Amino acid sequence: MLTAPFQLAKPVLDRIEEYNHQAFFVGGCVRDFLLKRPIGDIDIATSAQPECVQQIFEKVIPVGIKHGTVIVRHQHQSYEVTTFRIDGLYTDHRHPDSVKFIDKINEDLERRDFTINALAMNKNGRIIDLFNGKQDLQDKIIRTVGDGYERFTEDPLRIIRAVRFSSQLGFTIDNQTVDNMKQVKQGIESLAIERIANEITKLFAGDYLLNGLSYLKATEIYKHLPIMIEYPYIIHLLPRQLKPLYSFGEVIALFHITEPKVRIITWISAWKCSNQTKQEANQLVDALYYYKNNGLDSWLVYQLSSEYYKGFIRLANIFHPTNTIAHQELVDIEQSLPIKSKRDLAIKGNDLLALFPYVKRGPWLQHTLNRLEKEVATNRLKNTEIELKEWVKWNPPEIN
Ligand code: ATP
Ligand code: MG
Secondary structure: OOOOHHHHHHHHHHHHHHOOOOEEEEEEHHHHHHHHHHOOOEEEEEEEOHHHHHHHHHOOEEHHHHOOOOEEEOOOEEEEEEEOOOOOOOOOOOOOOOEEEOOOOOHHHHOOHHHHHHHHOOOOOOOOOOHHHHHHHOOEEOEEEEOOHHHHHHHHHHHHHHHHHHHHHEOOOOHHHHHHHHHHHHHHHOOHHHHHHHHHHHHHHHOOOOHHHHHHHHOHHHHHHHOOOOOOOOHHHHHOOOOOEEEHHHHHHHHHHHHHOOHHHHHHHHOOOOHHHHHHHHHHHHHHHHHHHOEEEEEEEOOHHHHHHHHHHHHHHOOOOOOOOOOHHHHHHHHHHOOOOOHHOOOHHHHHHHHHOOOOOOHHHHHHHHHHHHHOOOOOOOOOOOHHHHHHHHHOOOOO
16 A cells, blocks of 8 residues: 555646557655655656656656756656756766666666665555665665666765665665775765765764764775865764764764864865854854853853754753753743843943944944843843843943
């Protein structure tokens, strides 16, 4: 019996078949279905050419026509529909230089990385399994489709993907496959960083993270990753009580606190991270240092964006495992905060200027507002105009 997400997607296969083309569910979704794991995206492979898929469906987003991929929208869901293909060379280590569309699924499955990812399923739940992927799922083994040396040379990202799947699924990597990973691992250095970062983020989020890390260490793949090339010892310093982390910002915070010598900005630029990741890593690290020195209090919660509460807790519980924090504690503190941001202060810059009519604008303004902010956020001062003005009179700004 197909599960609900596949039932929802089935009409897409039906439709393609009505036009006399073949269509299958493929890759990760079939693997996860057989493992009874939650399914991420449903990917569909078809003998129909992308232009044809565009004609069959009303809502199609042409995301990668050249590589045969379009997104089909159906009942508010998105499906990646990719034409059966074989890949050309990966000379830029990003995308294959060229792809050739074919009309049988067999060779399309052959180009896939691991046996457990090379499964296809038709709309009735019948599985196509050319490489004993089902057996490997049962035995919990990650093994390349075909010769590992060739497959990893073709696209060295697969080396990191093997470790990523070992971390997500808790599987063993086949011995021959591990040997091949070691032989070709240098190739990782030529990959686009964004592709690596994407896999490493998933690796650190794996339920079996320690399994993944043990492969990362045993194969010495880490010596070919940005930063770790220069600081190969860092990975061995990571705390023993490591638990999964759910964003790259959290991963950077973990590494920076483990080895403060490597600055956050160094991680951000070496791994070409977004500003959002940079902000996340900075906030998490500030909060963790503060927590180490002062414990959990209203000033910590005030300064930390609520979107990072969970990441902060994950990291705090890794670095301070005897003091577990619950999410509700942060929420309770947040709700008791008298203000949410500086904008909520009962007086503004202009009010301060009016208090000191003979003093020119200058850095003292911002500085005084910052001090007021901290006094109010930590409940040492009531947020009323009278109280704030009174406080400023008794604690006059240093003006120079
Ligand atoms: P997830 O659940 O994390 O999305 P996934 O197995 O679906 O896992 P994707 O990266 O979404 O992984 O890739 C979808 C499928 O495409 C894979 O299952 C695999 O068959 C194939 N694939 C992806 N990347 C590669 C690659 N670098 N080399 C060969 N095949 C790949
Ligand atoms: Mg996927």
